[in-house]
Amino acid sequence: xxxxxxxxxxxxxxxxxxxxxxxxxxxxxxxxxxxxxxxxxxxxxxxxxxxxxxxxxxxxxxxxxxxxxxxxxxxxxxxxxxxxxxxxxxxxxxxxxxxxxxxxxxxxxxxxxxxxxxxxxxxxxxxxxxxxxxxxxxxxxxxxxxxxxxxxxxxxxxxxxxxxxxxxxxxxxxxxxxxxxxxxxxxxxxxxxxxxxxxxxxxxxxxxxxxxxxxxxxxxxxxxxxxxxxxxxxxxxxxxxxxxxxxxxxxxxxxxxxxxxxxxxxxxxxxxxxxxxxxxxxxxxxxxxxxxxxxxxxxxxxxxxxxxxxxxxxxxxxxxxxxxxxxxxxxxxxx
Amino acid sequence: xxxxxxxxxxxxxxxxxxxxxxxxxxxxxxxxxxxxxxxxxxxxxxxxxxxxxxxxxxxxxxxxxxxxxxxxxxxxxxxxxxxxxxxxxxxxxxxxxxxxxxxxxxxxxxxxxxxxxxxxxxxxxxxxxxxxxxxxxxxxxxxxxxxxxxxxxxxxxxxxxxxxxxxxxxxxxxxxxxxxxxxxxxxxxxxxxxxxxxxxxxxxxxxxxxxxxxxxxxxxxxxxxxxxxxxxxxxxxxxxxxxxxxxxxxxxxxxxxxxxxxxxxxxxxxxxxxxxxxxxxxxxxxxxxxxxxxxxxxxxxxxxxxxxxxxxxxxxxxxxxxxxxxxxxxxxxxx
Numbered sequence: 001x002x003x004x005x006x007x008x009x010x011x012x013x014x015x016x017x018x019x020x021x022x023x024x025x026x027x028x029x030x031x032x033x034x035x036x037x038x039x040x041x042x043x044x045x046x047x048x049x050x051x052x053x054x055x056x057x058x059x060x061x062x063x064x065x066x067x068x069x070x071x072x073x074x075x076x077x078x079x080x081x082x083x084x085x086x087x088x089x090x091x092x093x094x095x096x097x098x099x100x101x102x103x104x105x106x107x108x109x110x111x112x113x114x115x116x117x118x119x120x121x122x123x124x125x126x127x128x129x130x131x132x133x134x135x136x137x138x139x140x141x142x143x144x145x146x147x148x149x150x151x152x153x154x155x156x157x158x159x160x161x162x163x164x165x166x167x168x169x170x171x172x173x174x175x176x177x178x179x180x181x182x183x184x185x186x187x188x189x190x191x192x193x194x195x196x197x198x199x200x201x202x203x204x205x206x207x208x209x210x211x212x213x214x215x216x217x218x219x220x221x222x223x224x225x226x227x228x229x230x231x232x233x234x235x236x237x238x239x240x241x242x243x244x245x246x247x248x249x250x251x252x253x254x255x256x257x258x259x260x261x262x263x264x265x266x267x268x269x270x271x272x273x274x275x276x277x278x279x280x281x282x283x284x285x286x287x288x289x290x291x292x293x294x295x296x297x298x299x300x301x302x303x304x305x306x307x308x309x310x311x312x313x314x315x316x317x318x319x320x321x322x323x324x325x326x327x328x329x330x331x332x333x334x335x
Numbered sequence: 336x337x338x339x340x341x342x343x344x345x346x347x348x349x350x351x352x353x354x355x356x357x358x359x360x361x362x363x364x365x366x367x368x369x370x371x372x373x374x375x376x377x378x379x380x381x382x383x384x385x386x387x388x389x390x391x392x393x394x395x396x397x398x399x400x401x402x403x404x405x406x407x408x409x410x411x412x413x414x415x416x417x418x419x420x421x422x423x424x425x426x427x428x429x430x431x432x433x434x435x436x437x438x439x440x441x442x443x444x445x446x447x448x449x450x451x452x453x454x455x456x457x458x459x460x461x462x463x464x465x466x467x468x469x470x471x472x473x474x475x476x477x478x479x480x481x482x483x484x485x486x487x488x489x490x491x492x493x494x495x496x497x498x499x500x501x502x503x504x505x506x507x508x509x510x511x512x513x514x515x516x517x518x519x520x521x522x523x524x525x526x527x528x529x530x531x532x533x534x535x536x537x538x539x540x541x542x543x544x545x546x547x548x549x550x551x552x553x554x555x556x557x558x559x560x561x562x563x564x565x566x567x568x569x570x571x572x573x574x575x576x577x578x579x580x581x582x583x584x585x586x587x588x589x590x591x592x593x594x595x596x597x598x599x600x601x602x603x604x605x606x607x608x609x610x611x612x613x614x615x616x617x618x619x620x621x622x623x624x625x626x627x628x629x630x631x632x633x634x635x636x637x638x639x640x641x642x643x644x645x646x647x648x649x650x651x652x653x654x655x656x657x658x659x660x661x662x663x664x665x666x667x668x669x670x
Contacts (some may be wrong), residue, residue: 141533
């Protein structure tokens with residue numbers, strides 16, 4: 001195949017930040033995606049109806065297209081049923097972070113004790129609000145996700161009607177968890193399909209591949225590839241694309257995040273082509289998410305062509321993954 | 336105890352580099368150590384008698400003391416017995432690197448097949464030249480040292496009279512290997528007694544703690560602490576202190592190495608004090624090495640005092656470990 005047509009691509013895990021950074025990165029996603037689930041970890045985090053509406057407005061303004069839908073999220077706190085009823089039409093999911101697990105997550109939950117969360121999660125379950133989870137403990141960096149599996153089990157079994165998304169999964173353990181509970185789903189990034197810890201710290205140290213959860217072992221990557229390439233019906237693409245300015249990313253003590261938004265579809269074509277799985281790409285980048293989230297994005301067709309594309313060194317102040325390298329697929333047109 | 340006296344401290348694994356960098360770092364070691372085993376991975380590597388003598392001369396010139404002995408090493412190649420006989424009085428050990436394993440190791444061996452190495456290793460064994468080994472495979476970064484254990488077994492069993500040093504060990508597997516073969520010994524760095532991968536990449540990415548072998552898991556660190564604190568008779572201190580200029584260390588894709596030379600003894604006092612093992616520090620930093628290597632360093636007494644010491648932000652262009660932090664022990668005087 002020399003061209004691939006993708007209908008209504010969706011990025012179900014995206015960081016757009018705010019202010020000047022938002023203006024740089026928002027158009028890079030809205031160009032090729034029909035919609036994206038927008039993470040709420042701003043400073044301060046998005047926790048009120050007003051903040052959701054105002055952030056959505058800023059996103060719409062920053063987009064250079066009118067055929068893109070930002071699916072909004074709230075930053076998890078213990079919310080009342082009354083509040084959730086009032087905000088449910090403005091949000092698609094609520095994102096829960098363990099405190100300190102990643103960028104701007106300081107206001108997250110300190111522990112996943114079920115009782116303090118019960119009222120909120122029951123109300124979410126009743127109202128059909130999806131729970132999006134950053135699933136890491138505060139343990140040893142290579143074990144954080146695997147250790148978190150018991151929390152997923154606790155959540156999934158106590159709230160069987162609540163749809164729970166294991167975000168940006170990176171381990172075989174999370175892959176194995178998928179089929180154990182009907183109400184567990186997952187997003188997978190494109191970079192975790194491509195790299196392991198070896199790429200981050202096996203040769204030179206590569207800050208632009210440093211992310212949370214950190215890339216794991218070869219067998220973990222293989223497990224992720226298997227479900228993504230098969231477009232496992234409970235798995236969706238979510239880039240977790242996260243822009244950090246170059247100087248901050250390369251200075252001593254850099255933040256976590258890989259910026260892939262403008263090259264995600266091209267990379268996915270490369271990967272799915274390499275494994276003869278291009279037929280499943282549509283389901284992985286859109287159909288599964290539409291069904292899981294019950295969303296109906298506006299029409300957008302993205303046509304990719306097998307033609308070399310040299311990734312820019314920078315988008316604004318942000319260095320993308322594979323900067324300066326040549327990809328085998330380009331965006332030909334967007335209809 | 337408020338003062339500690341260390342007699343003839345030895346650093347049995349040290350990188351001094353060359354030229355301007357040598358001039359900066361050499362005095363920082365010669366001030367507090369009686370001697371150090373100097374690694375041969377220059378560009379080009381130290382592979383001839385002339386290069387050994389010339390490098391030794393440059394080191395002596397760079398030192399600001401006349402009571403320091405640089406124990407010289409050759410970079411492993413398949414050397415003839417005749418050559419080894421001619422150079423044996425100028426060297427203390429031969430260092431073998433797997434090709435590409437770390438900084439300036441490109442000329443190392445591509446594989447550890449025994450037959451091509453037999454002549455050299457038999458001659459070394461007969462002549463009493465010690466084999467110093469960078470023990471990592473080219474596998475997944477967290478497994479490289481553990482995977483290398485079969486090479487140590489092969490070397491130790493085939494050349495039972497050859498003294499083999501497992502350099503800068505970082506894993507429980509290497510610790511367990513120590514007592515399995517009479518002719519296996521090990522060096523342990525101070526940073527591997529202090530950090531795990533969590534410190535390098537568990538929070539922010541910290542390039543100044545990035546080294547090879549990379550810091551491993553908590554249980555590995557505990558295994559290293561156990562043998563160091565006990566001054567296991569086959570274990571010696573070797574800092575693996577490796578200076579990289581700040582700009583190279585912090586730029587995208589930084590080299591591997593932690594710079595500890597000027598603070599190593601202070602840090603060791605902290606660690607041994609914390610675990611009530613100060614009585615064993617003398618054996619760990621000198622006596623074991625004297626016995627294993629059969630060396631008799633000139634008299635030097637280093638007195639440390641329990642007095643705060645703020646680590647400089649830089650030594651020349653090099654950022655040390657713990658830069659700007661306060662250590663609990665200082666060098667009081669050197670006699």
